[in-house]
Amino acid sequence: MQISEKPRTLLIDNITENLVREMMPKEDALNSMADFFSTLSDQTRIKIVSALAISPMCVNDLSTVLGMNQTTISHQLKNLRTVGVVKCRRQGKVAFYSLCDGHILDIMLSAANFI
Numbered sequence: 357m358q359i360s361e362k363p364r365t366l367l368i369d370n371i372t373e374n375l376v377r378e379m380m381p382k383e384d385a386l387n388s389m390a391d392f393f394s395t396l397s398d399q400t401r402i403k404i405v406s407a408l409a410i411s412p413m414c415v416n417d418l419s420t421v422l423g424m425n426q427t428t429i430s431h432q433l434k435n436l437r438t439v440g441v442v443k444c445r446r447q448g449k450v451a452f453y454s455l456c457d458g459h460i461l462d463i464m465l466s467a468a469n470f471i
Contacts, residue, residue: 388439395439396463400424401432408442409461412454 366373381389395401403422407413415433419426433453436442441460445452455461 392439392441395435395441398432398435400428401436401441402464404429404432404436405441405455405460405464408453408455409464412445412452414450414452418453 368376396405404418407418407421413421415426415429418424418429418433422429433442433444437444440456442453443456445454
């Protein structure tokens with residue numbers, strides 16, 4: 357018995373179909389993007405990113421300004437570093453955290469426009 361081919365029901369033309377297939381992010385990029393947005397889906401991490409968008413800060417300063425304990429801040433900063441949202445610069449014994457680049461702020465501001 358031969359399996360019949362499913363008829364095409366696309367409303368787009370072949371050129372558009374091929375363009376979409378070619379431009380679609382590859383599996384590893386999709387996984388990285390999902391990790392990135394999943395990390396930003398937490399309210400605590402959004403608070404940290406918002407604070408760091410204003411000024412680089414150490415864990416103690418973030419803890420005081422945001423009213424959270426240092427363990428929570430440190431844990432969340434580790435998550436943010438893992439996906440490349442924040443970076444760390446040491447000055448003596450103190451680690452200062454900042455956003456990796458301006459694109460993070462652009463993403464945050466774009467998200468705020470949906471509210």
